[in-house]
Amino acid sequence: MKPVLQRGSACALRKRGFVMAYLIYSLNMTLNGHCHHEDAVVDQEHHEYALELLHGSEALILGRHTYDLFAAFWPEAATRKDLPKFMQYLAMELQSIPKRVVTTRPLEFPWQNTEALKGPDIENTRQFLSEISGNVVLFGSPALAASLADASLINEYQFLLEPFVSTSGKQAFDGAKVWQRLMLLDAKRLNRDVMLLRYASGP
Secondary structure (H helix, E strand, O other): OOOOOOOOOHHHHHHOOOOOOEEEEEEEEEOOOEEOOOOOOOOHHHHHHHHHHHHOOOEEEEEHHHHHHHHOOHHHHOOOOOOOHHHHHHHHHHHHOOEEEEEOOOOOOOOOOEEEEEOOOOHHHHHHHHOOOOEEEEEOOHHHHHHHHHOOOOOEEEEEEEOOOOOOOEEOOOOOOOOOOEEEEEEEEOOOOOEEEEEEEOO
């Protein structure tokens, strides 16, 4: 019988020897806390950052809206000769990594290596994370991230602080119900205008 996971238990279970994924949440976020896919400086450094993050991970989790945005572009990008090599490398990594989409709707034309995790609750996602011992990445997906944060399933937060004041998109962690204290791990410049801030979940 699997242990029942309570809030704040992910790190505790690791210490006690239970298998549990180390979930890294990566989010492009404007200076006023919005997250919209067009409000980002997406250059070579940004693509190389994403590639490195995926390369060290066992799986990728996406909410349905973020998945639809990715699936509209990346499946064909690996073979597009008009794209730079760094984009093709990222496309190939996205193609090969196992992907899970938290959704209430079926995936009509699923991307290669993609399966659905039934939502909107996160119990199927929790089960999936309990079966993996390595890193798992969550890109974007602010509503899903809020639910996973409330359940203390996110181990590390990586915020790419974008140089915009935005009026579009969701507010980061909109809908979150649990107050949390994070611990700064690192802060560095990703490119000329973007800062990468890494935080660990609180004790």
